Amino acid sequence: MMIKLNPLFMKYWLREIEGKQAHDPIFMEKMKSLSSRCLYVPGPVIVGAGPSGLATAACLKEKGVPSLILERSNCIASLWQLKTYDRLRLHLPKQFCELPLMGFPTDFPTYPSKQQFVDYLEAYARKFDIEPKFNETVSQAEYDGTLGFWRVRSIGVKGEAMEYVCRWLVVATGENAEALMPEVEGMGKFGGEIRHTSSYKSGEEFRGKRVLVVGCGNSGMEVCLDLCNHNAKPSLVVRDSVHVLPQEMLGISTFGLSMWLLKWMPLRLVDLFLLIVSRLILGDTARLGLARPKLGPLELKNLSGKTPVLDVGTLAKIKSGDIEVRPSIKSLKRHAVEFSNGKTENFDAIILATGYKSNVPSWLKEKEMFSEKDGYPRRPFPNGWKGECGLYAVGFTKRGLLGTSMDAMKIAQDIQCCWNEEAMHLLHQSSPL
Template sequence: MDYYKEVEGKRVHDHRFGKNTMSTLARCIWVPCPVIIGAGPSGLAVAACLKERGIPSLILEKANCIASLWKLKTYDRLRLHLPKQFCELPFMPFPANFPTYPTKTQFVAYLESYKNSFGLDPVFNKTVVSAEFDDQCGFWRIKTLGLKQEETEYVSQWLIVATGENADEVVPRIDGMDDFGGPILHTSSYKSGLLFRGKDVLVVGCGNSGMEVSLDLCNSNARPSLVVRDSVHVLPQEMLGKSTFGLSMWLLKWFPVRLVDRFLLLVSRFMLGDTEKFGLHRPEFGPLELKNRSGKTPVLDVGTLAKIKSGNIKVCLGIKRITHRAVEFVDGKKENFDAIILATGYKSNVPQWLK
């Protein structure tokens, strides 16, 4: 029996599909190869690896382009924080003339070239709303919505989720946010500090994005303040002439995590000084152990710490509440700001649709 017809028959008689579900799909497509969700670096890499083994695939992407996070939701000055050799995709190194830390534009160009080199052709503007394994027929049923809310179901034996950890913005609710008289934006909407020249800007979040946005604001003649609510590891981007990441990976081949952490912190103290003096308190666990335990990534300093030491970037404690033009902090201090930028990260949306 033709499987497409079998699927349609099940849909008509299956009580699980009522009037208000996707039983009224305009299209139901049988896919005789793996379906990959996400056309970012991971999705492209998986598709290329499959193709090298003679296995085709179908890539579904909710945006209108590949690498949508990099293209649409990153700031202009962004570079890879790790050396290019640690970020290249399978079978294709970065161009030799690219710098050690490629720019955002260079990385996107590399991904476009990768897609074209392997002849990958993602299906864009397809938002997955549900992916569920059907035990009765033994296949995945992947339901999507298009730009005009048209419904399509893809049916396949194999499903590969490559949407990454940074799908949806994390926007915290802070008391008084709705009363603030200036703009409040997530870093996904931030492009350049030039728009904030001469303004007092509060950056909420002290991860790599928060640190780098604060530096960008400072270099654009804005007056940034940085909210550091939790402890944080700040490491130099390079140690002993090598990238900190590369050196760490090499040391882990020979030594346990805690010993490598001690080495990293010792060298960091020598190169950066005591960050505690500037309101940047280190966590209880070392940077690598903390990453293993909680997934929290250490900050690789690209110049922000020097601006904090000089007083050009002020460090603030957690926020208690926001008023029309001011922010009150948990230590009782209150300061006026023209804008607030939320460097509060992203989260995966997979639990919302993967059944």
């Protein structure tokens, strides 16, 4: 459904076209190149209907600015709904995962389930009357300096093309747009199933099988635990050092306690406290094959974005031998894996808990704000949310939903200022066309 256009902005748009028609032949060539299926959007176009896109749209609506969300999938929060495992819960307490302007229901548990979080997001969209255009895959977005607008091209499920013209573009595709699949020697020889965690739902289908999980982040650790609970036989590849912290300390969430301590203590002292308490609660994780990095968990998170693992029971399974830790993979063979220590073991399946990556460079034709290498804003948090010519980014802070909410509010405030300035300008230039 096409959005209803603001007459004031349509008047401004038509006046700009008339002025350029009279003085700019290059502009006329640009106008001829516009698709026949072209829609002018008076407010921002937001690419992505995950939590980042929804939060930005809600903040804009609260300030009286309309927006249009384009989403390649058929639902909001497609990563959560379609590409996460069944046992997933929020790793942080709900108060740190709220989107702006609406909290979680009071009867939700401290760590909401996957379905509860999806229910919250759907209620959020209903409250703010957010209706994304689904099944619209953005193939290209670029700023047209002659027009002074962004041109966003999308493709529908049946291959139909559409073009949107707008003053502001918000990139909300986030850090987890595409599954990150590593290249492993011999992948074609393995013969067994190899899948990414984005395709993993439950350990039920692996009951009784030997499964190698590659990656020791929160997803890898939790998938291993889920496999154990379904009587599979998992092993965990630990390629790098990793901080494992208890989910709660002293009856308080570890994250919440860290945020409180940072108000009173320097970061390195808080890191020292976390490591001491973790040692008392979890023991020496290095003895289990989980060596800790030299930098503390919070310092490492700030510098690299690498999130510490919050243990929800996996360490106990490692200690009991139900989960075995293995070094990095050297190569794959027929239903077997050769590790870097020279040992070879047989496995029925491999699950890659190797994370996700940004897909921004594949469709955004812009080189100043976003890095072509990793698809993240070049400027680190908290300055990566705004670019030039009305370009914004939300959901790239490496600080979860808390960072998303912060950026969404800043973006809405910034766009509102421009919106109000243009409205005032039009009121002073309101002579008939």
